[in-house]
Amino acid sequence: MKGSSVSFIECPIAVSSAKSRRVLSIRDLSVGGIALAAARHPRPVLLGWGILVAVSVVLVLLVLPGSLSPLVRFLTPVESQRADDALEAVRGPLRAQEAVVVSSPIYSVDEAAFREQVGALQRAALGLGPQAVESVLTYYDTGLDALRSPDGRATVMVVVLTQRPEQAARSTIGVLRRALAEASQEGFQVLMAGEASLVHDLDALAERDLRRAELVGVPMATVVLLLVFGSLAAAALPLAMAGVAIVMALGIVAVVGRAVDAPVFTINIVVTMGLAVGIDYALFVLSRYREERRSGVAAERAVEVVCATAVRAIFFSGLVVVLSLIGVMLVPFNVFVGLALGAASAVLVAILACLTLLPAILSVLKDRTSFLPLPVPRAVETALRGMWWSRIVLRRPAFSAAVGLAILLPMAAMALEMETGVSGYKTLPNELPAKKGFLALEERFSYGLASPVEVVVKGDLAAPSVQKGIEALKEALASHPDFASPVLVQPFLEKAVTVVTAPMRGDPVSAEAQAAVRRLRELVRQTFQGAPVEAMVTGEAARMLDYVEMTRSYAPLTYGLVLGLSAVLLMVAFRSVVLPFVAVVLNLFSVGAAYGLIALVFQRGWGQIVGLPQTEAVEVWIPLFLFALVFGLSMDYQVFLLSRVREHYGRTGDAAGAVARGLEATGSVITGAALIMVAVFAVMGAGELTDLRQAGLGLAFAIFVDATVVRLVLLPSILRLMGQHVWYLPPFLRWLPRFPLGHEG
Numbered sequence: 001m002k003g004s005s006v007s008f009i010e011c012p013i014a015v016s017s018a019k020s021r022r023v024l025s026i027r028d029l030s031v032g033g034i035a036l037a038a039a040r041h042p043r044p045v046l047l048g049w050g051i052l053v054a055v056s057v058v059l060v061l062l063v064l065p066g067s068l069s070p071l072v073r074f075l076t077p078v079e080s081q082r083a084d085d086a087l088e089a090v091r092g093p094l095r096a097q098e099a100v101v102v103s104s105p106i107y108s109v110d111e112a113a114f115r116e117q118v119g120a121l122q123r124a125a126l127g128l129g130p131q132a133v134e135s136v137l138t139y140y141d142t143g144l145d146a147l148r149s150p151d152g153r154a155t156v157m158v159v160v161l162t163q164r165p166e167q168a169a170r171s172t173i174g175v176l177r178r179a180l181a182e183a184s185q186e187g188f189q190v191l192m193a194g195e196a197s198l199v200h201d202l203d204a205l206a207e208r209d210l211r212r213a214e215l216v217g218v219p220m221a222t223v224v225l226l227l228v229f230g231s232l233a234a235a236a237l238p239l240a241m242a243g244v245a246i247v248m249a250l251g252i253v254a255v256v257g258r259a260v261d262a263p264v265f266t267i268n269i270v271v272t273m274g275l276a277v278g279i280d281y282a283l284f285v286l287s288r289y290r291e292e293r294r295s296g297v298a299a300e301r302a303v304e305v306v307c308a309t310a311v312r313a314i315f316f317s318g319l320v321v322v323l324s325l326i327g328v329m330l331v332p333f334n335v336f337v338g339l340a341l342g343a344a345s346a347v348l349v350a351i352l353a354c355l356t357l358l359p360a361i362l363s364v365l366k367d368r369t370s371f372l373p374l375p376v377p378r379a380v381e382t383a384l385r386g387m388w389w390s391r392i393v394l395r396r397p398a399f400s401a402a403v404g405l406a407i408l409l410p411m412a413a414m415a416l417e418m419e420t421g422v423s424g425y426k427t428l429p430n431e432l433p434a435k436k437g438f439l440a441l442e443e444r445f446s447y448g449l450a451s452p453v454e455v456v457v458k459g460d461l462a463a464p465s466v467q468k469g470i471e472a473l474k475e476a477l478a479s480h481p482d483f484a485s486p487v488l489v490q491p492f493l494e495k496a497v498t499v500v501t502a503p504m505r506g507d508p509v510s511a512e513a514q515a516a517v518r519r520l521r522e523l524v525r526q527t528f529q530g531a532p533v534e535a536m537v538t539g540e541a542a543r544m545l546d547y548v549e550m551t552r553s554y555a556p557l558t559y560g561l562v563l564g565l566s567a568v569l570l571m572v573a574f575r576s577v578v579l580p581f582v583a584v585v586l587n588l589f590s591v592g593a594a595y596g597l598i599a600l601v602f603q604r605g606w607g608q609i610v611g612l613p614q615t616e617a618v619e620v621w622i623p624l625f626l627f628a629l630v631f632g633l634s635m636d637y638q639v640f641l642l643s644r645v646r647e648h649y650g651r652t653g654d655a656a657g658a659v660a661r662g663l664e665a666t667g668s669v670i671t672g673a674a675l676i677m678v679a680v681f682a683v684m685g686a687g688e689l690t691d692l693r694q695a696g697l698g699l700a701f702a703i704f705v706d707a708t709v710v711r712l713v714l715l716p717s718i719l720r721l722m723g724q725h726v727w728y729l730p731p732f733l734r735w736l737p738r739f740p741l742g743h744e745g
Contacts, residue, residue, distance in 0.1 A: 031315045035307035035359045042360035049357045056251030064250055067257030068264045069166050075332035078546040083456040083538035090492040096165040098194035101440040103154035106187045115140055117188050124183035125159050132172045134160045146486055149444040156445055169199035193437030201434040206265045209687035220679040221279055228672035233371035241353050242278030246271055249345035262338030269339050273346035275680045280673040281354045285310045287669045289362055299366040307359055316573050317639035318351035320566055321632030327561040328628045331554040335621055393716050401717035404709050412592030418599040421617030422509045422544050427690040451508045451540035455500040455524055459533030469527045477502040482516035508541035517545045551620045558624055562631055572736055574646055575729045582718055586710050587634045591627050594702035598694055619691040630702040637711050641666050655724040659716055674707030
């Protein structure tokens with residue numbers, strides 16, 4: 001047969017006539033065999049997916065809210081985690097503390113009006129009951145100078161809540177703010193700062209960003225699908241696949257999230273990834289089906305071609321994405337595990353939907369996928385296909401490759417300037433109530449009042465060396481420039497634990513605070529060296545330091561795993577030792593360019609032109625997560641293109657013609673898919689959470705680079721220059737299993 005219509009004598013999943021009795025073989029359990037079986041038996045497949053989606057909806061509504069947590073938790077016993085466990089053993093469960101800053105431009109703290117205002121606020125907080133507020137400490141009750149500002153115009157109330165910060169954020173902060181607002185009098189400003197109030201506001205931001213993704217991302221994706229397919233029915237099908245991927249992935253997170261404390265904005269990642277890969281994978285399958293039908297292949301046979309080619313390519317490329325995200329899960333920190341779990345769940349469901357659900361739908365709909373056609377201008381089709389550019393590249397491959405490298409290398413070089421760390425509250429929107437509270441606390445007192453450093457001394461407290469060490473540590477902290485007064489010593493003799501507490505100066509999540517913790521840990525180690533105790537430092541700054549250092553220490557393992565697995569899978573799929581090297585290097589260029597853009601936009605402040613904040617550092621989780629996700633998603637387009645190139649090369653042996661045919665066959669599909677991904681990730685980059693802004697912008701730019709400079713310029717140029725040598729496989733590796741992604745004659 002000619003064109004895209006191929007003989008199924010060569011098809012890796014050839015089957016006997018539907019009228020004859022079939023015997024289940026090992027081929028039926030292959031990727032193509034499973035997809036073909038789903039197409040031949042659509043009713044049970046559709047019923048099964050309907051049940052799964054219904055169950056997922058129930059899980060999302062009833063279970064998901066309790067499965068997401070703002071809790072930052074280590075999954076391995078780092079120093080701060082061990083200290084926190086020891087504190088909970090002696091104090092009970094961690095309770096949230098909120099610092100309420102009361103200030104006035106009219107009255108001083110010593111005046112009766114000020115005292116009356118603080119008393120009213122104290123009564124309002126305690127009026128919420130012991131189920132919400134445990135205690136309220138004021139300057140007038142304690143006489144602590146640390147609770148009075150140097151100018152005498154402000155004081156701090158310490159409100160101890162009954163629940164943990166992540167629980168209080170959802171149940172108490174809202175009612176506490178309303179109670180304090182009602183008790184506030186004219187001439188006073190009342191602001192609240194603390195972990196629970198910050199989490200409360202971050203939840204609201206994440207919800208706003210999620211709505212933005214739905215309201216903007218879906219219409220933009222719909223427009224692109226209409227331009228690619230020219231049909232309302234064909235555009236609706238990928239959107240439906242994305243909806244299935246999102247709902248079922250959220251159902252998975254609802255079940256598994258409880259075990260890993262998945263972060264709240266896992267929902268944002270699931271929705272974004274579900275839209276991106278759900279639409280893209282369905283787009284690739286549907287476009288191949290319509291291509292076969294246009295070439296005259298019968299509907300049933302066109303579904304078989306799709307099962308043997310497009311579905312296989314999607315299964316393989318999606319597997320690379322999932323394995324890349326598993327590499328992120330190696331970092332024993334709930335943020336990494338939760339976000340990677342959400343993204344991997346969306347990709348996995350999208351793969352399974354293309355493997356079973358979409359073939360079943362195609363076998364039922366047949367040509368009704370072209371229902372409600374819309375006229376698409378020929379100029380749009382030409383622009384999406386991009387063949388005019390491809391012809392230039394294939395005629396001048398060496399020059400084109402040099403131009404592509406000249407574009408990417410400077411951007412990738414900028415990645416060397418990228419600094420990682422934790423931005424803290426300062427990059428949040430200025431109107432956020434928690435940010436206003438932290439700014440007031442830092443301006444008039446010290447943000448560290450709300451997040452002190454704690455040294456937990458556990459062991460033989462009666463030993464003279466231990467008592468001497470505790471006194472020495474107290475004196476050192478009292479005179480240390482990184483810490484403020486008061487320094488408190490709290491013994492728990494029956495538990496053999498003593499806790500030394502001191503407020504930090506400045507922002508506890510800043511790089512300066514982390515450096516201060518390093519110095520403190522060295523001081524503690526020297527102070528208790530040889531003593532029969534274990535001395536551990538914890539607090540928000542210590543946790544952030546452990547978080548940053550853990551991420552950096554696990555990064556080489558994740559990078560190595562992602563690169564190694566991708567290379568091996570490519571070698572098996574394309575039976576070449578050259579292609580894996582080319583693909584890995586090109587993907588590294590895409591990732592490097594994304595890193596460079598983030599450094600320019602956020603660290604150098606170029607993004608301030610469009611309202612993006614300048615930060616001292618890129619969020620420490622971004623490079624690692626971005627690497628795995630970009631590497632996997634960039635591999636999608638390379639697999640889609642190379643599978644068609646390999647298919648044509650295996651049929652004709654014409655290396656140059658295979659490149660041109662592959663570009664022609666995949667041009668509009670990959671361009672459309674990339675436009676959708678860029679749009680979806682750009683919406684995430686336009687949100688209000690700084691770390692998601694960095695991730696969204698980096699992903700959007702990386703996909704844009706991969707779909708333009710890499711796919712249109714570098715990869716075709718290299719394939720054209722290397723010719724048939726790009727398919728070289730040494731004789732000693734010919735034992736590798738075959739996993740054909742297309743009809744390789």
